[in-house]
Amino acid sequence: MDHVQIAEKVDEAAVFAWLKTYISNVLGMDQASIKGSDGLDSLGLDSALTTALAMDLETWLGVEIPLAILFEAETLDNIAAGVAREAERQHVTAG
Amino acid sequence: MKTEQPDYGGSMAAVQYHYDVSRDFYRLWLDESLTYSSALWEGEDDTLAAAQQRKIDHHLREARAEKAESLLDVGCGWGALVRKASSYSGLKRIVGLTLSEDQADNVRSFGIPQIEVRLESWTQHKPDRPYDSIISVGAFEHFAKPEDSRQVKIETYRDFFATCASWLTPGGRMSLQTFVYGTMRNEEASQFINEEIFPAADLPRLDEIAAAADGVMEVTYLVNHRLHYARTYDAWARNLRRRRDEAVKLVGETVTERYERYLKQTSIGFYTGKIGLLRISLRPTDRPVSELSRM
Numbered sequence: 367m368d369h370v371q372i373a374e375k376v377d378e379a380a381v382f383a384w385l386k387t388y389i390s391n392v393l394g395m396d397q398a399s400i401k402g403s404d405g406l407d408s409l410g411l412d413s414a415l416t417t418a419l420a421m422d423l424e425t426w427l428g429v430e431i432p433l434a435i436l437f438e439a440e441t442l443d444n445i446a447a448g449v450a451r452e453a454e455r456q457h458v459t460a461g
Numbered sequence: 462m463k464t465e466q467p468d469y470g471g472s473m474a475a476v477q478y479h480y481d482v483s484r485d486f487y488r489l490w491l492d493e494s495l496t497y498s499s500a501l502w503e504g505e506d507d508t509l510a511a512a513q514q515r516k517i518d519h520h521l522r523e524a525r526a527e528k529a530e531s532l533l534d535v536g537c538g539w540g541a542l543v544r545k546a547s548s549y550s551g552l553k554r555i556v557g558l559t560l561s562e563d564q565a566d567n568v569r570s571f572g573i574p575q576i577e578v579r580l581e582s583w584t585q586h587k588p589d590r591p592y593d594s595i596i597s598v599g600a601f602e603h604f605a606k607p608e609d610s611r612q613v614k615i616e617t618y619r620d621f622f623a624t625c626a627s628w629l630t631p632g633g634r635m636s637l638q639t640f641v642y643g644t645m646r647n648e649e650a651s652q653f654i655n656e657e658i659f660p661a662a663d664l665p666r667l668d669e670i671a672a673a674a675d676g677v678m679e680v681t682y683l684v685n686h687r688l689h690y691a692r693t694y695d696a697w698a699r700n701l702r703r704r705r706d707e708a709v710k711l712v713g714e715t716v717t718e719r720y721e722r723y724l725k726q727t728s729i730g731f732y733t734g735k736i737g738l739l740r741i742s743l744r745p746t747d748r749p750v751s752e753l754s755r756m
Contacts (some may be wrong), residue, residue, distance in 0.1 A: 413726050413730055413735065416729050417725045417726040417729055418722075420725055420729070421721065421722075421725060424702070430699050430702070432699070433691065433695045433725070433728050433732060434732075437691070437733070
């Protein structure tokens with residue numbers, strides 16, 4: 367996937383900021399109104415928007431993010447933590 | 462074309478639309494057995510190929526294939542299940558039904574003498590002898606059409622159960638696996654999936670299956686393995702993404718993109734419970750006690 371820009375050093379805060387920007391764009395919401403305790407479902411993302419989010423998130427990170435990480439977590443905070451952990455794990459594995 | 466069969470049982474044009482895209486394309490993202498239905502996962506480190514074989518073993522066990530001499534697979538796909546069944550030495554007659562020419566060709570290419578593949582739907586099938594085991598994985602969801610009322614759907618499913626029951630020998634068993642609507646209401650059923658991926662199909666609901674089986678077949682086991690299918694679809698999505706360049710060469714950018722989106726979105730549907738995945742074991746009812754006591 368040579369068209370992918372691999373994000374350097376992605377931590378939980380960076381993933382959360384990305385999620386916040388992304389969701390505020392697709393739902394036309396004020397960023398400030400999106401909180402770490404919100405969930406994808408409670409914010410009103412349907413399956414089509416969640417699909418797009420998952421695919422764009424992978425493109426941004428340059429690593430595969432199993433959907434289980436998005437759905438085992440109930441809140442954006444937990445999603446950000448899980449995604450950051452997975453990205454770190456794959457970067458380490460890749461050497 | 463003159464037809465004396467009911468017009469349900471799966472539309473050949475619709476099935477070919479979905480499955481005849483290109484075997485090489487599916488080969489890029491399915492496991493090597495080309496199993497295109499939910500796997501049965503065990504543990505974090507499981508592989509797709511192992512989980513698919515475990516699923517096949519589940520159905521063979523539930524249909525009691527080990528003790529069977531004959532087995533019918535309604536909707537045999539590219540033949541992974543009938544192929545595995547052919548390793549059971551007691552099974553002398555294995556029949557697979559499919560509506561896809563390409564799938565039938567693949568099964569024939571195995572060259573396994575006890576396997577017979579037929580390009581026909583269950584509504585057209587006229588077996589001359591009964592079967593000891595019937596398995597159907599991923600076919601049931603193609604039987605009803607979007608315009609069918611709940612009553613028509615139930616009648617269609619009931620005809621399927623009654624037909625299968627009539628084909629089973631005393632003590633015969635059936636194992637079924639199908640998508641179902643879960644928490645999704647009919648009116649929010651994904652237009653994307655219905656129109657672009659599985660045209661001319663409407664998913665069953667658990668209550669319709671229960672109503673259809675009532676008095677015809679007894680449900681002896683039933684589980685909603687939606688998280689197994691969520692994981693399977695996501696595994697396929699990730700396989701396709703890894704081999705994206707090859708996919709684009711085979712089917713073009715548009716189709717590749719459509720499948721990427723469909724695989725991810727369907728996985729999400731299973732994760733959220735909008736759709737479910739039922740594995741159901743059944744046995745015919747209305748059997749004399751004298752027959753049942755011999756089982």
